[in-house]
Amino acid sequence: MTITITAFERSPDRGRGLARDMRVRWALEEAGQHYEVRLVSFEALKQPAHLALQPFGQIPTFEEGDLTLFESGAIVLHIAERHGGLLPRDANGRARAIAWMFAALNTVEPPIFDHSLARILERDEPWYEHRLQSLEKSIRKRLDSLSRHLGDADWLDGAFSAGDLLMVSVLLRLKSAKIFDDYPSLAAYVARGEARPAYQRAFAAQLAVFQAASAG
Ligand SMILES: N[C@@H](CCC(=O)N[C@@H](CSCc1ccc([N+](=O)[O-])cc1)C(=O)NCC(=O)O)C(=O)O
Numbered sequence: 001m002t003i004t005i006t007a008f009e010r011s012p013d014r015g016r017g018l019a020r021d022m023r024v025r026w027a028l029e030e031a032g033q034h035y036e037v038r039l040v041s042f043e044a045l046k047q048p049a050h051l052a053l054q055p056f057g058q059i060p061t062f063e064e065g066d067l068t069l070f071e072s073g074a075i076v077l078h079i080a081e082r083h084g085g086l087l088p089r090d091a092n093g094r095a096r097a098i099a100w101m102f103a104a105l106n107t108v109e110p111p112i113f114d115h116s117l118a119r120i121l122e123r124d125e126p127w128y129e130h131r132l133q134s135l136e137k138s139i140r141k142r143l144d145s146l147s148r149h150l151g152d153a154d155w156l157d158g159a160f161s162a163g164d165l166l167m168v169s170v171l172l173r174l175k176s177a178k179i180f181d182d183y184p185s186l187a188a189y190v191a192r193g194e195a196r197p198a199y200q201r202a203f204a205a206q207l208a209v210f211q212a213a214s215a216g
Contacts, residue, residue, distance in 0.1 A: 001065040002036060003028065005075075006050070007209060008059055009039040015210035017203045020072040021060040023169045025205055027076045027162065029198035031083035039209065073105045076162050086162040093158065100156050100163025108146060109170040111138035116173055139179060147185050154192060168193030 005028075007021035021037075028035045044050055046057045053061040054070040062069040062078065069075050077098065080086035087094045115135040122128050146167075150156060155164045171190050174180045180187055193199055 003033055004036045004038055004063045006038050006040050006053070006059045006061045007206065009041045009044075009209075010213040011206070011210050013210075015207040017206055018173055019059070019206070020169075022202060022206050023072045023166060024060045024062060024075050024079070025202035026165055026169070026199050027079040027086060029201045030085050030165065030196070031079050032085070033079070033083055037205075037209070073101055073166060076166060077101060080162040086165065088158065088161065096157050097161035097163045100161070101166050104163065104166035104170045108142045108167065111135050111142060112170060112173050115139060136179060139174075140182075143179070143183050143186060147183050150185060150189060152185070154189075160196070164193065168199075 005021060005024050007025075008019055011019045013019045025035070040050060040059055045054075045059065050061075051057055053063070053068050056070075058070075060070070060072055060075065062075040067078075069078055076086070087097050115132065118128070118131055118135060122131060125131070155161065156167060157163065168190050171180075171186060172194075175187075175190065194203075
């Protein structure tokens, strides 16, 4: 059955692989699944046709036969459950890998995303500097815990899983941030994720969309 996802017609991440269709593309590549992409403009995101797929007017969405999904984490979980390669076979290992998926999106991503949003939207607020310091403290707290858990392992819990895919996707936003200089083991962890052939295929596909839009 054809798999179709939605992505930005012209991504504001300028091909840096930060828009959340990247996680879905990566999971599909890890699972060896071909997929089509429907590119959506910012205006179309808010029209009834897209809102019927994604009630918050965002990308990505995922369509496969009579199934429509939104929320990148849920889509990655669906791909991992429907196709091999992203979750351990043993039940306890699977449950732990799914816990790391939630940890990536619920525990680690929020201060990182809020920090990047604050730098874009809140620069002119009188409390901007204080808020950045507070968010940076929250980020460091999470990175301290994560690097302590990871230690010198390659992945969070045995073999690479959907938990690592989402955690690396979340940490990628810090790649250019100075804070990451203090966490060399996490920088190496992210680099291992980026070195995966499936990641590289997904990244190249998303970048090609931005390059075509920029050339057009
Ligand atoms: N919880 C949802 C969140 C989806 C989401 O945030 N989608 C964003 C794009 S990915 C988030 C994102 C946006 C921009 C960059 N960037 O680097 O410029 C990176 C990531 C979107 O559609 N925004 C349009 C809107 O809300 O109107 C999910 O995980 O699927």
